[in-house]
Amino acid sequence: xxxxxxGIGIHPFGRHPGVSASDMGxxxxxxxxxxxxxxxxxxxxxxxxxxxxxxxxxDNAPMADTLVNHLGLTxxxxxxxxxxxxxxxxxxxxxxxxxxxxxxxxxxxxGFDKHPxxxxxxxxxxxxxxxxxGEHGFMVTTQFFAMKIQRYMHEFGLTPEVLAKVAxxxxxxxxxxxxxxxxxxxxxxxxxxxxxxxxxxxxxTGLCTCAQRVCAQDxxxxxxxxxxxxxxxxxxxxxxxxxxxxxKSRASAQPMLQSLNFRTARLAxxxxxxxxPDCVLMANRST
Amino acid sequence: MITSVQVPIAPGLFTWPSDEPYLMGGLxxxxxxxxxxxxxxxxxxxxxxxxxxxxxxxxxxWTWTTQGFRPKPPYWDGSSKEDxxxxxxxxxxxxxxVMVETQLLVRRExxxxxxxxxxxxxxxYENDEGNEVVTFAFRSRV
Numbered sequence: 001x002x003x004x005x006x007g008i009g010i011h012p013f014g015r016h017p018g019v020s021a022s023d024m025g026x027x028x029x030x031x032x033x034x035x036x037x038x039x040x041x042x043x044x045x046x047x048x049x050x051x052x053x054x055x056x057x058x059d060n061a062p063m064a065d066t067l068v069n070h071l072g073l074t075x076x077x078x079x080x081x082x083x084x085x086x087x088x089x090x091x092x093x094x095x096x097x098x099x100x101x102x103x104x105x106x107x108x109x110x111g112f113d114k115h116p117x118x119x120x121x122x123x124x125x126x127x128x129x130x131x132x133x134g135e136h137g138f139m140v141t142t143q144f145f146a147m148k149i150q151r152y153m154h155e156f157g158l159t160p161e162v163l164a165k166v167a168x169x170x171x172x173x174x175x176x177x178x179x180x181x182x183x184x185x186x187x188x189x190x191x192x193x194x195x196x197x198x199x200x201x202x203x204x205t206g207l208c209t210c211a212q213r214v215c216a217q218d219x220x221x222x223x224x225x226x227x228x229x230x231x232x233x234x235x236x237x238x239x240x241x242x243x244x245x246x247x248k249s250r251a252s253a254q255p256m257l258q259s260l261n262f263r264t265a266r267l268a269x270x271x272x273x274x275x276x277p278d279c280v281l282m283a284n285r286s287t
Numbered sequence: 288m289i290t291s292v293q294v295p296i297a298p299g300l301f302t303w304p305s306d307e308p309y310l311m312g313g314l315x316x317x318x319x320x321x322x323x324x325x326x327x328x329x330x331x332x333x334x335x336x337x338x339x340x341x342x343x344x345x346x347x348x349w350t351w352t353t354q355g356f357r358p359k360p361p362y363w364d365g366s367s368k369e370d371x372x373x374x375x376x377x378x379x380x381x382x383x384x385v386m387v388e389t390q391l392l393v394r395r396e397x398x399x400x401x402x403x404x405x406x407x408x409x410x411x412y413e414n415d416e417g418n419e420v421v422t423f424a425f426r427s428r429v
Binding site for chain 1: 296297324349350351352353356357358359361362376400
């Protein structure tokens with residue numbers, strides 16, 4: 001069976017005043033439906049995720065399945081997906097699997113979120129870790145990325161200037177992308193001079209500047225009817241994004257580092273790693 | 288003179304009070320995997336029956352970073368956002384045992400991968416009862 005992307009939609013990424021995460025998710029879905037020339041009632045199975053409802057400081061954020069309230073109570077089975085930074089990629093894989101398994105002919109994957117400023121206030125318990133870990137100030141997202149990068153730089157002889165080059169490139173791309181959140185380009189010098197967050201990550205290293213045309217990168221080029229190469233990649237992305245546990249053996253640290261390579265990073269960008277206001281529609285194209 | 292009681296941040300992490308405190312890890316009887324903190328099951332092979340093991344007190348820095356801003360709760364050091372003192376943390380490799388994520392009581396100028404460090408037990412914050420909550424950390428070892 002061939003599963004193909006038949007429609008894509010996106011809402012510009014960002015903390016838009018007066019626009020909720022759900023609003024962005026709904027808009028992404030409407031655009032994907034229009035792109036595929038389908039209507040909401042054609043959707044037979046939906047998978048979606050949003051991190052906000054399961055974070056302690058977001059008490060009013062709705063789960064992804066509540067989007068049906070805005071789009072219509074058609075009876076569509078809508079499964080909430082919660083898989084950290086691999087949520088959207090997992091939703092895409094699940095939709096493809098559902099089609100392949102014959103559970104539906106047309107499936108939908110969506111991700112959306114809107115977070116307050118600063119790092120995620122995630123509870124240690126969410127990661128199966130005791131509360132003392134959070135009390136030490138260790139539940140900080142940028143910390144573990146910084147520690148991975150620090151070791152990576154040590155092993156491969158990289159410098160902060162290299163990171164600044166990558167960040168400057170990302171900002172340049174963002175400036176050209178109407179759906180990107182960060183749209184102001186910065187020079188390498190401006191990046192290196194920005195405040196230190198977690199060495200070697202500075203505030204303008206731009207951990208969240210991922211290209212926003214995630215699906216468009218895959219979807220527009222193969223003219224939207226392509227066989228998905230998705231599933232084998234999703235798990236690698238998840239590995240890349242896994243947080244560090246409080247302790248680890250050297251054996252488990254190595255795959256973590258090997259996964260932090262540019263190839264994986266590109267895959268991660270392509271696969272809408274973070275629940276962004278993106279929607280992907282997929283259909284069985286074997287007939 | 289007021290004697291403040293020192294309370295470990297959590298039971299089972301390290302021996303306290305002690306002149307030579309050590310971290311309490313877990314040793315898998317089946318695959319010899321060592322973990323910190325200890326848990327009943329081995330994360331490597333899935334066996335249960337993991338038993339307690341005293342971990343070595345010395346190690347080397349495997350990776351590190353700085354914490355430049357005050358983390359959101361549950362972190363609490365009594366500071367305001369403005370007077371928060373940045374700290375250094377990292378993974379310390381205890382040779383042939385395990386890597387432990389920990390605060391590093393070292394200067395920014397001296398911290399580096401491979402730096403020799405030794406375990407210490409230090410105050411973290413004062414709890415509601417006025418007792419000093421202590422935790423593990425690693426400091427430089429010459």
